[in-house]
Amino acid sequence: MYDNTGRNAEPYQQPIYSILGCHAEGEVGDVIVGGVLDAPPSCKTMHEKMMYFWTHHDGIRKMLLQEPRGRSSMSTNLVLAPCDPRADAGFLIMESDEYAPMSGSNAICTSTVLLETGMIQMQEPITRFSLDTAAGLVGITAECEAGKCKSVAFDNVPSFVFALDKAIDVPDLGLISVDVAWGGMMFALVDAGSCGLKIANSDATKLIEIGERIKRAVQKQFVPVHPENSGIKGVTNFVWSHPLEVGSDGTKEAVNTVVVSPGRFDRSPCGTGTCARMAVLHARGELNVGETFRHKSITGTEFINHIRGTTKVGEYNAILPTIKGRGWITSFKQIVLDPTDPFPEGFRVGDQWHMPAEP
Incomplete structure (x- = not known):
């Protein structure tokens, strides 16, 4: 190697991350398949692995998701060895502002990559396996044909x-009725019409700004704690919803959009947000076990879902939700970090990243 004067220079090692680009119903969920060592053996659960990467190697997340290598509307997944012996693989979900315990679109992306690259053997017409996540074990059923995960x-x-209907005092907005639910992540859910909004690109700026304001107010006034893992607490995502309707085929359906921090829309219907919405609908007596529920996104894509049963989690009545969607591999890429790059953890600029002033 040579430096910029042409003289011999000391060689350096440049980290290389092997990544497959993927999206699920429009939401980007790239998958890291090489270049990152697993967490140490002292991490006995995927939640412990998640916290290890968050506290010791968060620069990887920032480098891959922030500019100039990433963008605001994407997530990245890290495939690791599972901790649960029942699982075939484990994965961690990196988002712009956090590591998510679970994400539906990212589970679909990761499953698609694992199957179409042969990391998990594909069986046609149906492949079944399990993924270990920081939220728990997730069962996968994939429809497969001619080497494609359909x-x-x-x-x-x-x-x-x-x-349900928790009154939250939001500065300059007054009292807002909010539902708070767990679907693999903590969500605050609000009917868009109650704030004079509709889920459409024409209201995008208001949906994001007001959604972030309501979420920050919820975070200050109500801190839910998962009854089985006290390390999972506090609302981190926000759902705008439209009322439940009956579609042309007789199935129940609704439109939603999830405001993901630091302020952008999930391009898919959001799998964990859909699970939280189904829990709310079931609690209100609007969605029964076994009924099909179609959840649509702001881009028009949809997940097809149902409640397969009920259970208890601590003191809470809970549903067992199943979500179905599609994923597509979009690229094969290697991301590198030159040691002279001035942005090893990337940056954010206000034209693309919602960066509100602190209230």
């Missing part, structure tokens, strides 16, 4: 409601 249905962890 769809992925995942049996998510139990989902339940912490509060």
Whole structure:
């Protein structure tokens, strides 16, 4: 190697991350398949692995998701060895502002990559396996044909409601009625019409700004704690919803959009958000076990879902949700970090990243 004067220079090692680009119903969920060592053996659960990477190697997440290598509307998944002996693989979910315990679109992306690359052997017409996540074990049923993963249905962890119609005082907005539910992540859910909004690109700026304001108010006034893992607490995502309707085929359906921090829309219907919405609908008596529920996104894509049963999580009545969607591999790429790069953890600029002033 030579430096910029042409003289011999000391060689350096440049980290290389092997990544497959993927999206599920429009939401980007790239998958890291090489270049990152697993967490140490002292991490006995995927949640412990998640916290290890968050506290010791968070620069990887920032480098891959922030500019100039990433963008605001994407997530990245890290395939690791599972901790649960029943699982075939484990994965961690990196988002712009956090590591998510579970994500539906990212589970679909990761499953699609594992099957179409042969990391998990594909069986046609149906392949079944399990993924270990920081939220718990997730069962996968994939429809496969001619080497292609045509769809992925995942049996998510139990989902339940912490509060219905909770009054939250939001500065400059007054009292807002909010539902709070767990679907693999903690969600605050609000009917868009109650705030004079509709889920459409024409209202995008208001949906994001007001959604982030309501979420921050919820975070200050109500802190739910998962009854089986006290390390999972606090609302981190926000759902705008439209009322439940009956579609042309007689099935129940609704439109939603999830505001993901630091302020952008999930391009898919959001799998964990769908589970939280189903828990709310079931608690209100609007969605029964076995009924088909179609959840649509702001881009028009949809997940097809049902409640396969009920259970208890601590003191909470919970549902067992199943979500079905599609994923597509979009690229094969290697991301590198030059040691002279001035942005090893990337950066954010306000034209693309919602960066509100602190209230």
